[in-house]
Amino acid sequence: MTSPAQYGLIWTGTYTPDGGGRADGIGALAAHKDGSLGWLGTAVKADSPSFLAVHPTLPVVYAVGEQRGMVRAFRRTGDFGLEPLGDPQPAGEAACHVAVDPLGRFITAACWGDGQVLLYELDGDGGMTGCFPAAPSVDPHASLTPGEPRQSRAHASLMLADGRVMTTDLGHxxxxxxxxVPGTGLVADHQVALPFGNGPRHLVQHQNGNVFVVSEYSVEVFVVRPDAGTFELIFRGPATFGGKAPGDSAAEICLGHDGRFAYVGVRGSNIISTLEVVSGGTELVPVKDTPSGGNWPRHHLVRGTCLHVAHERSDNVATFALDDVTGIPTRMIDDVQTPSPTALVPALAPAS
Incomplete structure (x- = not known):
């Protein structure tokens, strides 16, 4: 077997039986030079580690335990193994996303079930120390649903290039x-209210500083631009070329390696939409919808000229070659069986 350290390693978040999945814990894939992947096995047993994040300098992986309402840290051991680092830390209901500060000072967790956004400070070994809950969300659209308050549903965190943190609230x-603020956690700066009922889910920052957001419910993309430090909504458009079909829900948005294209996964229709980044990074224009290569594309990742798509319900990761001119996935070059994959996160290269 090829050593994963030779070419690269990708961790897979998963659902285990407590979340209706078939995995045993965090999985490991060997990434080869030709873009193909190889299933290595379960790196460590864990309960529904549905999203993962990797410490920027240490061989430490953080995982939510979505059904258990917790966050855990793991230390890398051997070629692709992981072992627990410290005790699990409590989180909110249905913790679904974790992100790491680029300087390794803290991690954030977003909780879909009760809307909590939590910050955990880290020690020098990458272990979690203090936990600080952020202020709860207040629905800016409350007047549209009098007498029927909507549930806050935090869904993702993005570490911005200027050191701040942006989070999505799907419910509000x-x-x-x-x-x-060290010793305090996250202190509110400002918020951007998006149109009612769209459900912002995931987000990515373009190299020009603008943030691209995909909405789960309306299957749209939004662009917000920082103006003197305050983000403002400057663009709203469809996330797919063919429009939203009944039963569709958008999942992940990511950028191509050079920032010219963005890619959105849509569950239901099971497609990957290629969008061109135009007008200096202020607009996203759908170019083509491509079958994703499986059922329920939960997460996807661009590495070089390849696109890897994790399919939660068909237990596979499909890999496509990307056309360098059009950005479109042209052909499937690999399809590897992987139990209930929900996230694809490149591992930190081991020290040589």
Whole structure:
């Protein structure tokens, strides 16, 4: 077997039986030079580690335990193994996303079930220390649902290039921007209210500083631009070329390696939409919808000229070659069986 350290390693978040899945814990894939992947096995047993994040300098992986309401840290051991680092830390209901500060000072967890956004400070070994809950969300659209308050549903965190943190709230249709204060956690800076009912889910920052957001419910993309430090909504458009079909829900948005294209996964229709980044990074224009290569594309990842798509319900990761000119996935070059994959996160290269 090829050593994963030779070419690269990708961790897979998963659902285990407590979340209706078939995995045993965090999985490991060997990434080969030709873009193909190889299933290595389970790196460590864990309960529904549905999203993962990797410490920027240490061989430490963080995982939510979505059904258990917790966050865990693991230390890398051997070629692709992981072992627990410290005790699990409590989180909110249905913790579904974790992200790491680029300087390794803290991690954030977003909780879909109760809307909590939590910050855990890290020690020198990457272990979690203090936990600080952020201020709860207030629905800016509350007047539209009098007498029927909507549930806040935090869904993702993005570490911004200027050191701040942006989080999505799927239930309140907001983006919230935070400052990190050591010993205190996340302190609110400002928020951006998106149109009612769209459900912002995931987000990515373009090299020009703008943030691209995909909405789960309306299957749209939004662009917010920082103006003197305050983000403002400047663009709203469809996330797919063919439009939203009944039963569709958008999942992940990511950028191509050079920032010219963005890619959105849509569950239901099971497609990957290629969008061109135009007008200086202020607009996203759908170019083509491509079958994703499986059922329920939960997460996807661009590495070089390849696109890897994790399919939660068909237990596979499909890999496509990307056309360098059009950005479109042209052909499937690999299809590897992987139990209930929900996230694809490249591992930190081991020290040589």
């Amino acid at each position: 249709d907001t983006l919230r921007v935070w400052n990190y």
